[in-house]
Amino acid sequence: MKIAEQVTFGTGRLDRATELRNDAAELARMARNARILPLWRGKPLIDQGPDHRFALAFLTLDHPILAARQKGLVFLGRDPQGPLFALDVSDWEAEGDALDPTVFFDQTWQRFPDTADTSGFGELRGVMAHLTPLEAEIAATARSILEWHRIHGFCANCGAKSTPVQAGWQRDCPDCARPHFPRTDPVVIMLITHGNAVLIGRNALWPRGMFSLLAGFMEPGETIEAATRREVFEETGVRVGAVDYLASQPWPYPSSLMIGTRGLATTTQISIDPDELEQARWVTREDMLEVFAGQNPDMLPARKGSIAHFLLTNWLADRLD
Template sequence: MRDGETVTFGGLGGLDRAAELRGDAARQAALWGEGTARVIVLWRGKPMVAGEARDRLALLPAGHPLVAGARGPRLFLGIAADGPVFALDLSAWEPVGIDAAAQGGAFFDATEQRHPAVPADHLFVELRGVMTRLSPLDAELAATARGLFEWHRSHGFCARCGHASDMAMAGWQRHCPACNAPHFPRTDPVVIMLVTHGNRVLLGRSHGWPEGMYSLLAGFIEPGETIEAAVRREVVEETGVKVDAVRYLASQPWPFPASLMLGCAAEAVSDAITLDPAEIEDALWISREDMIEVLGGRHPRVKPARRGAIAHFLINAWVADLLD
């Protein structure tokens, strides 16, 4: 696929992850103290961004009071052109007057929080709401930090013996002090399918999605299964549509919480839809001409997939005939 790596979180920002330094605590301490280190801060999965347009990460200096007063270990994300980058989790902070219901229960958390130690235009925001505004480097840093912190939050105990584990290797591993088992960040492979039949593409919507929102079909790859087999299985399970040829197009890290989306094209050999209501709420075929209306926000029934998501990226490429 042409320009497949330009998808959001595509990793074209020039970050050197410097994996060789993750076990070198002395070198990390030196980088922290050299004056060029910058720090990403997250609160309950939300990165802090700066500017009225919410279009850049708030990269704080290591000596900033908010950084100096933070509790908990820091992650070493790597070295960018301007110097080393670390990340801290400030989830223990309790904002005054927070609306817990709005923050935690909605499909999309539109609330914003500001810590009193930073300027008024520095806000914690939902990453999915600003991801298309960030530079490739900022997007990669935010996705990496969010994914790692979510893994640490949900994997605090050893999967082998059940003992509490410790963060290790600058946040890129966990270590069990009881049985000495190492644990590594989890990424769940997910296939997402641009299923076409002639001049039409197959869309679906999950239960609980906002009214009118549709996207490409997707599903987790099962143990012992290839990408191609997962595509065929998921499509027929959810819609009854059978597909034949499957090919890989592009991928996207999706840290909500820990997926790697594997975008594929699939050619349908049937078009009758038989829904599995336990899997999805609805599915339909949309012509290329109607999809142009969907993407322009003019379709009477269907709203487009979220901008920045690989589904939106693949659909745009299909409409523009940019698939190899």
């Protein structure tokens, strides 16, 4: 797919400067004046401008809340303006709207002290399509690496508390000397077609009317093609023949790599697994065009910025090759 790297989060424009991760003196020097992206409970600091214009809101170490937590800095890399770091400030107690962990999409906005009136912590999925490609990549990288630190603070080998090294890109165990590295979970997300129709489904926990492409985690010892066929059959009973790769998207919820594939169905009868899906259906190209145009009151298109939206948009435009 010639335009594969246009997917949100997946443009590869960030210079990760891996050669600097072991240079403590240089990292300390850069951090003094670097731009730092704070994240609160997975939400980056965002500046909200007029007409739904959003941008990442960077701070510096002279911000008192950041200065007190600088041992947790993670070096993200460099962009044309200089070095970039991320910092988790989740222990800061926000005022106002609290995050509700039971909702599908967090719409709350938390103001951070000593920042612009237009700035606050916002859900990345709500603004990802409005950020520049580079900013989206920075935010996704920061969210993934900080979430990894949050849930992998102890050695999986012996249980001792591990220590961040390599500018935050590794954790070492002081007891058994086992190194630990950020994990990425591969997920296949499938554009399954039969003639002029595409196979879509919905989870019961999703908002009313929300449908998307089928997706599922890959298993050990499994190829991308085999995972595509297995997941589609397990969830819908549909058999898939030829499979090819289309595009991929880093998805920081918490640390997946969405691997977009195209598969040609050899059967069409649907028999859903109710533990996986509430509904699954074939939708023709003409009907999907109406969905994307907002003309179907019973169905919403996949969220803009997601790889599902990207693949379906390009399927509708006949740009998959």
